Amino acid sequence: MSAVIQNLASFVGLMLMALFVENAVFTRGLGVSRLVNLVTNSSVDGVIFCSLLTLVLVISAPLGFFANQFIMQQQFWFRDYIRPLILVVCAIIAFFIVLFGIFLVRPANTKNIVAVLPMATFNGAVLGPMLVTATQNYTFVQTMGFALGSGLGYGLAVLIVSEGQRRMNNRSVPATFKGLPINLLYIGILALAIYALTGHRVAI
Amino acid sequence: MKDGRIRYLAENMDRLSRRDRVFLNNPVIMQGLGLAPIIIPATNIQNATIIAVAVILLLTPTRMVATFISRHVGDGFRALIYVLTACTLYAGVSYVMDQYLFGTAMQAVGIYLPLLVIEPLIIKRYGSAQRERISTSFKKGFVTTLGFCLVLFLMAGLRELLATGAIGGIIFFKKGFLPMAEMPAGGFILLGLVAALWRAGVNTFKKRISLGVKKLQ
Numbered sequence A: 001m002s003a004v005i006q007n008l009a010s011f012v013g014l015m016l017m018a019l020f021v022e023n024a025v026f027t028r029g030l031g032v033s034r035l036v037n038l039v040t041n042s043s044v045d046g047v048i049f050c051s052l053l054t055l056v057l058v059i060s061a062p063l064g065f066f067a068n069q070f071i072m073q074q075q076f077w078f079r080d081y082i083r084p085l086i087l088v089v090c091a092i093i094a095f096f097i098v099l100f101g102i103f104l105v106r107p108a109n110t111k112n113i114v115a116v117l118p119m120a121t122f123n124g125a126v127l128g129p130m131l132v133t134a135t136q137n138y139t140f141v142q143t144m145g146f147a148l149g150s151g152l153g154y155g156l157a158v159l160i161v162s163e164g165q166r167r168m169n170n171r172s173v174p175a176t177f178k179g180l181p182i183n184l185l186y187i188g189i190l191a192l193a194i195y196a197l198t199g200h201r202v203a204i
Numbered sequence B: 001m002k003d004g005r006i007r008y009l010a011e012n013m014d015r016l017s018r019r020d021r022v023f024l025n026n027p028v029i030m031q032g033l034g035l036a037p038i039i040i041p042a043t044n045i046q047n048a049t050i051i052a053v054a055v056i057l058l059l060t061p062t063r064m065v066a067t068f069i070s071r072h073v074g075d076g077f078r079a080l081i082y083v084l085t086a087c088t089l090y091a092g093v094s095y096v097m098d099q100y101l102f103g104t105a106m107q108a109v110g111i112y113l114p115l116l117v118i119e120p121l122i123i124k125r126y127g128s129a130q131r132e133r134i135s136t137s138f139k140k141g142f143v144t145t146l147g148f149c150l151v152l153f154l155m156a157g158l159r160e161l162l163a164t165g166a167i168g169g170i171i172f173f174k175k176g177f178l179p180m181a182e183m184p185a186g187g188f189i190l191l192g193l194v195a196a197l198w199r200a201g202v203n204t205f206k207k208r209i210s211l212g213v214k215k216l217q
Helices: A002-021 A032-040 A046-073 A079-105 A110-121 A124-135 A140-168 A180-198 B003-011 B013-019 B035-039 B045-073 B078-101 B103-112 B114-118 B120-127 B134-164 B184-216
Strands: none
Touching: A002 A140, A002 A180, A032 A046, A032 A124, A032 A140, A032 A180, A032 B035, A032 B120, A046 A079, A046 A110, A046 A124, A046 A140, A079 A110, A079 A124, A079 B078, A079 B114, A110 B120, A124 A140, A124 B103, A124 B114, A140 A180, A180 B184, B003 B013, B003 B184, B013 B184, B035 B103, B035 B114, B035 B134, B035 B184, B045 B078, B045 B103, B045 B114, B045 B120, B045 B134, B078 B103, B078 B114, B078 B120, B103 B114, B114 B120, B120 B134, B134 B184
């Protein structure tokens, strides 16, 4: 019983850590290029994008965990060099599982969802957390907690930056600062606030 | 500026704005690509050099090989082709960089080196419906690399100077006067300021050209 509670606490702890204290965007800048394009591009639905990203991450994280365990047990001299390839293959498997699920459920806007799926899969916010959990030797439960928290954390970042973008879209912002510059300044101030909260830099 | 040059620039400004990926349409400043490696690990010239070498060895070859494969496989899974090409090339690139160029110094950039394989700067081309020739992919890959490296070194030099008072080990000030420049928050804020200044420069340049043409008429 205590082992179950311990694992649950570990899962929730890592999830909350990845969601706030080690937010993928504000502390590691993972997937920030896509985020900046996402909030300035109204043709892509942020909710769909973040849901797909979280789904892909939660499916690929356990695959990545076992694949990483497997390659770490081998005596290949080149195992560190092929790790990104292995993890990307896990993300591709997750991509096809999600694609299959979409075709199975057939939501109203299937075409739009399928168009966004590659962007959500091949994203720093998917491969980044997988690399972090692999390099920092997280357990399976920790990996799952971190993956879920990272996906939700990315969604939170998109929400905050989109709202910021909406509020800053007025005449008082100089023309040269509009778009990318003001978004970067805004994310920077939020990153500074998180640093002030935690008091330390995360390991890269 | 000479009259003929002004006329040429004014007549071709739209085309030049699209093609010039170093100043007028820089991939980082104008398109927001390759932000993570610049904002987080590029805190000094040494780290910037490691990232720049990786991008030089990855970007153009990935684009060329993926273009070649896409022609024969079809457009259905272009995203997979670009990403898998980048991953496969990365295995060789990281081996060469680890064994012959940088060794343990590569640890300073952490996960940001393997993350280059899904960096939009390298694989963004998959989203474009238009097919390109291999020679075009070489040219575009090369100028995109140049544009990225320019901003990378500019930011790394600026951050190192502000945080430590030195650039590439050469001391300019006894100590840094903005330690925050080394932090991710500093990276975001400084890049935001540099992007605003850069864009202002581009706008001024375009305005001068259009004013110059009006004077000539």
